[in-house]
Amino acid sequence: GQLKLSLELQGRILVLHVMEAKGLIGKEYRTCNSYVKVSIVPDADWKCRQKTKTVPDSKNPVFHEHFLFPVQEEDEQKRLLVTVWNRERNSRQSKLIGCMSFGIKSLLTLDKEISGWYYLLGEDLGRTKHLKVATRR
Numbered sequence: 001g002q003l004k005l006s007l008e009l010q011g012r013i014l015v016l017h018v019m020e021a022k023g024l025i026g027k028e029y030r031t032c033n034s035y036v037k038v039s040i041v042p043d044a045d046w047k048c049r050q051k052t053k054t055v056p057d058s059k060n061p062v063f064h065e066h067f068l069f070p071v072q073e074e075d076e077q078k079r080l081l082v083t084v085w086n087r088e089r090n091s092r093q094s095k096l097i098g099c100m101s102f103g104i105k106s107l108l109t110l111d112k113e114i115s116g117w118y119y120l121l122g123e124d125l126g127r128t129k130h131l132k133v134a135t136r137r
Contacts (some may be wrong), residue, residue: 007080012070032097042078043078100120100136102114118133
């Protein structure tokens with residue numbers, strides 16, 4: 001799956017716009033009840049975790065939600081983790097579909113806005129990097 005987002009810096013506040021996802025597949029290739037969770041890691045503080053509303057029954061959910069992350073100096077060595085989850089239909093459990101992360105320090109020195117489609121990576125890879133979907137010219 002893929003997730004479309006944009007990130008910009010306003011002073012020392014990171015503004016993340018989670019737009020939409022595509023190609024999300026649940027169990028047995030069913031559609032997903034998906035939502036996006038965003039946090040700064042590693043961080044034990046729950047107030048730094050934010051999430052979108054759940055979009056039911058869609059492989060291509062549209063979220064269009066904005067999240068603000070005030071960045072402290074001690075956050076510069078951390079990462080902004082974006083995870084996409086599928087809420088299982090008849091249970092309260094959610095399954096990780098994929099994730100990506102961005103180094104806070106590199107976001108603070110943004111000379112260009114981060115914007116576009118990104119691949120949802122497996123948990124191990126996604127916790128350490130992000131991978132932009134190449135745009136075909």
